[in-house]
Amino acid sequence: MFPFDLWLFHLINQRLACPALDALMPWVTWLGRGELQVPALLAFLIWRWRDAAARSLAILCLAAYAVGGMASIAAKQVVKRERPASEQRQGHLVQDSSGRGVRVFRRPRVVTGANARMPSAEKLTGNNSFPSGHVVTSFAIACVIALRRRRWAALVWVLAVAVAFSRIYLGAHWPTDVIGAAVIGVFCGWGSVRIADARARRAARATAAAAAVAVEAVAPAAGSAAPRQ
Secondary structure, three states: OOHHHHHHHHHHHHHOOOHHHHHHHHHHHHOOOHHHHHHHHHHHHHHOOOOHHHHHHHHHHHHHHHHHHHHHHHHHHHHOOOOHHHHHHOOOOOEOOOOOEOOOOOOOOOOOOOOOEOOOOOEOOOOOOOOOHHHHHHHHHHHHHHHHOHHHHHHHHHHHHHHHHHHHHOOOOOHHHHHHHHHHHHHHHHHHHHHHHHHHHHHHHHHHHHHHHHHHHHHHHHHHHOOOO
């Protein structure tokens, strides 16, 4: 466990705790769930189907979500890092720089015992802490939108950061789980846009080449059909 992890976890999960954030953060974390992200993107896709640019944006976001989700699942299987609640349940002595152990969490009603769950019914125990799937998909979608719709960039980045903050605040992940997830998500979103742009350029070159061949084929025929003087 990194000292930075422990210090930042204590800061967000305990020292910044207040009734307003207690009420808000479970709702904010829902913005990173696939149960909300996928239906919202599909609804936008259907609503703006006739708009080619909007349709392309929605499809790209869905692709980035899928890639990010698969990357998150693969990383969880490889890293197998314990969640904060699992560390607490197993009685591991995890200390911050002051020597205080992470034994009693800020929200014992939510994080307690082997079957601890968040208000969203999300299980908080297990060795699937790195990376945060919520944060991976949120940053992947935000990256696509920011690259394609610059005027929306500030809003989507703020929402993605809010999801990341909520994961630590609710005790679901360590800070490095969230930071690593953000990097993975941005890479998945950026990669999806780059691949889509490369495919579009190849299609444009193929169309231009086909048009040039057609022009060359028509030109001699037009010349032979011209009346002789």
